[in-house]
Amino acid sequence: MSSRPQQPAHLPVVAEVVRSGFVECRHHGSVVVLDADGSTALALGDVESPIYPRSANKPMQAAGMLHSGLDLEGELLALSTASHSGEEFHVAGVRRILAGAGLTEDDLRCPPDWPADVAARDALVRAGGEPARVTMNCSGKHAAMLATCVAAGWPTQTYLDPGHPLQKAIRESVERLAAEKVAHTGVDGCGAPLFALSLTGLARAFQAMVRAPEGSPEARLVAAVRAHPAYTSGSTRDEAALIGATPGLFAKGGAEACYAVALRDGRTVALKIEDGGQRARPVVMAAALRRLGVANPVVEAQAYAVQTGGGVPVGEIRAVGF
Structure with missing residues (x-):
């Protein structure tokens, strides 16, 4: 069985959880920042070994669909790249x-699931509903994949097969935009091919996209996502x-704490929290953006996640190394 290459013995700590002045947990990870000219402005940890970007791949997947004939605009185009x-x-x-x-x-082939939004899930439960394919967080991508197949005249029943023309076109899009070959192909949580x-x-x-x-x-x-x-x-x-809150910013997160953000001028940040801890993901990204000079109330709020004890603030999650 193929596996991710052995990681360095000690990836750097990129976030720590502080409670009552005591560090109780540390998150290790990797961060890369590209300057507007494509050069590497910052590299923490291992930024060259392959990872599964998970849903952070969705913009490249959607681009491949558009190149293959998908005809969506506005909010529906944004939904095609969603983890909604x-x-x-x-x-x-x-x-x-x-x-x-x-x-x-x-026609959807993603698995049934409850809405990720708590209020939406509770409303569905109260109404006597059940997990459904359409409420699964990747259903927008799957609907767009199906629409692409119809536009291109490809079969819809097998659209998740890695050998399907749709998935071949998507892989080509991913490799073209990333300027590297896919290192490994797996199966994402929604059942679609996942490219490392x-x-x-x-x-x-x-x-490249911005x-x-x-x-x-x-x-x-x-433009649709913005x-x-x-x-x-x-x-x-x-x-x-x-x-x-950030004019010109383009972003997409993924499972296991992957996250990529590009600014209007081309400066870009991509990160991976090694243990998959999502609580550290926005905190580390906010720190990287602050390093690039991005300042607004949302970035400032996301730079620290409050930890409570007895219902009152007693600590925080904060980034390290920035």
Whole structure:
């Protein structure tokens, strides 16, 4: 069985959890920052070994779909690259994508799941609902994959097969934007092929997308995410807040604490928290953005996560090494 290459004995600590003045936990990880010219401005940890970017790959996947004939704009295009929360507007958008292709929820091949948003999940439970494919967080991507197949005249039943023309086109898009070959192909949580890249390759891909020519598929996708950040994540999610507060910023997070952000001028940050701890992900990203001179209330708020004891603040999660 293939596995991720052996990591350095001691990846650097990039975040620590402090309670009552005592460090009770440390998160190790890797961070790469690319300057606007593509040179490496900062590299912490291992930024060259392959990782699974998980849903941080979705923008490149969506770009591959656009190049293959996907015809979406605005909020529905943003939804094609989403790890959405399953709120009503997400579910309605997924159904619109499917209906536009003459398809239904029965054509989705992602697994049934509850909405990730607590309020949406509770409302579904109260209504007697059950986990469904359309409320699964990757259903927007899957609906867009199906719509691409219809547009290109490809079979829809096998769209998740790595040998399907759709997945071949997506892999080509990932490799072109990352400027490196996929190191390994696995299966993501939603059932779609998952392509391993280096953290530097992930950063290069995001940089390529924000610097793509106006009117190109990549530029259209970036514009859609910037204009409709809640469709790419959720109305209460940290990624949506960051995009909304920072003009020109493009971002996508992924499972196991992967995260990539590109600024309008091409400067880019990609990170991976080694233990997959999501609580450290926005904190470390905020620290990297502050290092690049990005300053706004959302970045400042995300730079520290309050830890409580007895219902009152007693500590914080804070970044280290920036």
